[in-house]
Amino acid sequence: MQQARDATVPRNPLSGSGADRPRVKAYDATTSAPLISVRNVGYTYSDGTRAIGDLSFDLAAGEMLTIVGPSGCGKSTLLRLISELRRPTQGTIARHLGGVGRHQCSMVFQEDTLLPWRTVEENVGLYYRFKGDSGTAPRGHIADLLAMVKLSQYAKFYPYQLSGGMKRRVAVLTAIAPLPDLLLLDEPFSALDEPTRIAIHSDLHMLIKRLNIAAVLVTHDLTEAISLSDRVFILSRPPAFIVEEVPIPFGTNRNMYDLRDDPAFLALYGRLWRKLKEQIA
Amino acid sequence: MDTLEGTNSRAAPDPPTSGFLPAALPRRARSERVWGMPWPALRVVLQFALGISILLFWEYVPKIEAVSSNIRFLDPFFISSPTAIWKNLTGLITGNNDNKITLWPYLWTTVSATLAGTTIGLVLGALFGLLFSNSQRLSEVVRPFLILANSVPRVAIIPIFVVIMGPTIGASIISVVAVVFFLAFFNAFEGGISIREPLLENARLLGAGPLDVMRVIRLPMVLTWTFAAVPNAISFGLVVAVTTELIAGIPGMGSLILTATANIQVGLTFAIIVALSIVGLVLYWGAVALKIRIIHWKV
Numbered sequence: 001m002q003q004a005r006d007a008t009v010p011r012n013p014l015s016g017s018g019a020d021r022p023r024v025k026a027y028d029a030t031t032s033a034p035l036i037s038v039r040n041v042g043y044t045y046s047d048g049t050r051a052i053g054d055l056s057f058d059l060a061a062g063e064m065l066t067i068v069g070p071s072g073c074g075k076s077t078l079l080r081l082i083s084e085l086r087r088p089t090q091g092t093i094a095r096h097l098g099g100v101g102r103h104q105c106s107m108v109f110q111e112d113t114l115l116p117w118r119t120v121e122e123n124v125g126l127y128y129r130f131k132g133d134s135g136t137a138p139r140g141h142i143a144d145l146l147a148m149v150k151l152s153q154y155a156k157f158y159p160y161q162l163s164g165g166m167k168r169r170v171a172v173l174t175a176i177a178p179l180p181d182l183l184l185l186d187e188p189f190s191a192l193d194e195p196t197r198i199a200i201h202s203d204l205h206m207l208i209k210r211l212n213i214a215a216v217l218v219t220h221d222l223t224e225a226i227s228l229s230d231r232v233f234i235l236s237r238p239p240a241f242i243v244e245e246v247p248i249p250f251g252t253n254r255n256m257y258d259l260r261d262d263p264a265f266l267a268l269y270g271r272l273w274r275k276l277k278e279q280i281a
Numbered sequence: 282m283d284t285l286e287g288t289n290s291r292a293a294p295d296p297p298t299s300g301f302l303p304a305a306l307p308r309r310a311r312s313e314r315v316w317g318m319p320w321p322a323l324r325v326v327l328q329f330a331l332g333i334s335i336l337l338f339w340e341y342v343p344k345i346e347a348v349s350s351n352i353r354f355l356d357p358f359f360i361s362s363p364t365a366i367w368k369n370l371t372g373l374i375t376g377n378n379d380n381k382i383t384l385w386p387y388l389w390t391t392v393s394a395t396l397a398g399t400t401i402g403l404v405l406g407a408l409f410g411l412l413f414s415n416s417q418r419l420s421e422v423v424r425p426f427l428i429l430a431n432s433v434p435r436v437a438i439i440p441i442f443v444v445i446m447g448p449t450i451g452a453s454i455i456s457v458v459a460v461v462f463f464l465a466f467f468n469a470f471e472g473g474i475s476i477r478e479p480l481l482e483n484a485r486l487l488g489a490g491p492l493d494v495m496r497v498i499r500l501p502m503v504l505t506w507t508f509a510a511v512p513n514a515i516s517f518g519l520v521v522a523v524t525t526e527l528i529a530g531i532p533g534m535g536s537l538i539l540t541a542t543a544n545i546q547v548g549l550t551f552a553i554i555v556a557l558s559i560v561g562l563v564l565y566w567g568a569v570a571l572k573i574r575i576i577h578w579k580v
Contacts, residue, residue, distance in 0.1 A: 085482050106486050109479040116578045117501045129497060130489040158578045178487065 033096055034058035035181060035214050036082060042090035042239065043077050051077050053239030054091070059214055061181070064205075066217040066225040068272070069235030070280045075218040076110075078240075079184045082216060083107055095182075103127065103178030108171050108188040114159040120170050121146065121155040127178035137177065145173045148210075149203045165196035169203060176207055183208060185217040189224065201227050202256045209252050222272050226265055227256055234275045244275045336363045361548040369552035378549075382537075384556060390533035391522050392560060394450050398457020399511075399518035405458070406465025407507040414473020414503065415495050431463045436524060443529040453533065456525040457518045464514050465507050472506025473499050508575050512568040519561050 036059040043052040051074030059065055067075050080086045082093060083105050097104035106127070114123050121142050122129075128137040146152045149169045159167055168189060175183055189197045205228055208215050219225055225232045226248055234244040248268065250259065259265050313320045343349045343357045353359060372378030413420040439456045446452040476498060484494055526535025534557055541549040 080482075083482075083486055085485065103488070107483065109483060111477060111479040113480050113483040115480075115498065115501070117505065117576075126484075126497075127487040130484065130487050130493045160578050174483075174487075 033094070035061045035063075035096055036216075037094040037096075038082070038091070039094070040091035041078075041081060041088045041093060043074055043081060043086070044089045050239040052081075052088075053236075053241045055235075055240065055242060056091075057233065057242065057245075059182075059216065061214055062209075062212045063231070064208065064215045064217065064229045066219060066229040066232045067235060068219060068222065068225050068232065068276060069240060070237050070276075071220075073235045073238045073240040073279075075235065075240075076186050079107065079186050079216060079218055082182070083184055097181040099181055101179065103180040105182040105184065106175040106178060106180045107184040107186065108168075108175045110187040110190060112159075112167060112171070114167060114170055114174070116159050118158075119155065120151065120157050120159070120162070123159070123170055124173045124177050126174055131178075142177065145177055148207060149173065163196075165192055165200060168192060168196075168200055172200070172204055172207070176211065176213065179211060180213060183213050183215040185215060185219075187219055190220065197221075197224065198227075198256050204228065205254060205256065222269055222276070223260065225272065226250075226268050227254070227259055232272060234272065234279065237279050243279065244272075246272060246275075339363050359547060361551050365548035366551045366555060369546075369548040370555055373549070373552055373556065380540075380544075380549075384537075384553075387532060387534050387537045388556065388560065390450055390453075390531065391519070391526065391535070391557075392564075394453035394522040394525075394533065395457060395515065395518040395564065398454040398522065399461050399514050401454070402458040402461025402518070403465045403507055403511065403514055406462045406467075406510075407469045407503055409462075410466050410469020410471075410473055410507070411495070411500060411503045414470050415499055420470070420474075427463075427466070431467070435460050435521065439521075439525050439528050443525070448529040448531050450531060450533075452529055453522045453525040453531055457521045460517050460521045461514045464517060465510055468506045468510040469503045473503045475506075476502055505576050505579060508572050509579070511572050512565055515564045515568040516561060519557075519564060523557065 038055055038057050038059075041052060041055045042050070044050045051072065055078065057065075067078065069075055077086065081088050082095075084093075084095075095104070115126070118126070124145060125137040125142050143152065143155070146155055149172075151166065151169060151173075154162065154166065159170070162170065171188065189200055192200065201224065207213070215228075217225070217228060229248045232244075232246045232248060233242050234246070235241070236243045246268065249264070250262075315323050318326070339360070340363050343355045343360060343362065349356045357365075369378065373382070373384040376383035413423065435456065438459070439452070442452045442455045442459070446455060480498065481494060484498055489497065522533065523535040523538075525531060526533040527539060528535075530536050530539065534553060538550055538553050541547075541553060
């Protein structure tokens, strides 16, 4: 009986090791083409407003890229183009997503997207509800994710019972639960206070590095951009193009609390701010 | 008559009320003291005193000859008195009255028509609300017809239902359905189209197809808005059931009122109205409790 039930429940990709561990593999940029190749992409709204002029860049597997720029320069639109929710009006976006056992792409929105009638664990497992079959997540998968961000005791809570920071964590977990190759983040933490934001940065950075998820973050917050990214793009006023590409040299093991004291962090902040100021002044 | 806008604004999801008073009334702290007493206790005392004052006024002022002979609304012949009403009410409940009638069969007819009609109206309203909110083209095609149908004063078409169904409980149920359906439909429809775009985009990126969106997102939203309309729906349902009985002489609380007024038994009329009010209050509280239980996360 137990065996029969086990056969129907998918295994948890976060647990197990070695030969026992199921095959979960992100796209490997060292042996193949980049995960995302954006080539001469532009976007004009139906009212004729040209938001994105000409953007070209690549994104490697496991890389975290942040995009900052003036309001209205099409940052959020770019995420929708990459996610294929919209089509570019010019250029191409090649996606090499969907590694073995991986979902292609998910997104954390600026707005609250939690379903208020579903509990925390039901929200986090939403992908598996849509996936069909038994609608069940791999055994222990959701619990493991909740434990990673210290939300285990809130599994049966409803969103209205959570703080703003907890809701954002749940939104991140909902997007991460299917183990996407690519995670898109559209100003997801803009409404949070600074201490909560730093705590979530720690959780997010740990999750995406541990699960080898590539990410594109759109934000207005330069400290957030430096804290989380491997690279930062500064976009121009619309129609947008990339005015500056800044590599962030802090590696994968970062302490979000100590990082802000690092003179290199402050120097990078100054450099980014000067470039951004040229676009918004 | 319900207008489209009026229906929606009245029945849109809102915090549950503790009774007929809006929940938006400013709340005083439990610890606050007024006139040396804790406010919650003083509030009950004042409510009790007000109720007793009204009853005493009603009982004794009309008995003053100079008042009742000059002011028609204070003539006991027309407005009876609390003691006479109580006597009639207990007589109705026990069957110990001059007419040898008991309240229960009449009440059963009215309440069952209200509950059946309200339930059917809510289910149909939610179903059509879900269907139309899920398809923008379909809703655009039928919207003018629905607005036209909603603008028809339902009381005016009750006689048509009576002609079709005869003076039976079926006519009452159909009349209630005709009113509750539109209340539920416009609420459900509004709930269905109120889903924000990021929520749908998020679902799409997580692999949801159109059917998944309808099942997992739109249906719960529609049900939420429908359940928010339940307290109003049940109140409207009771009013329409009694109105239909009054018009058609269906043996329910409405026809009981007709009989009492035809026999100029003002005390009995008031006793029936009091019984109906109590039933209405119980149904409303029950509906509010159901709403809080089902859509607790909306509270």
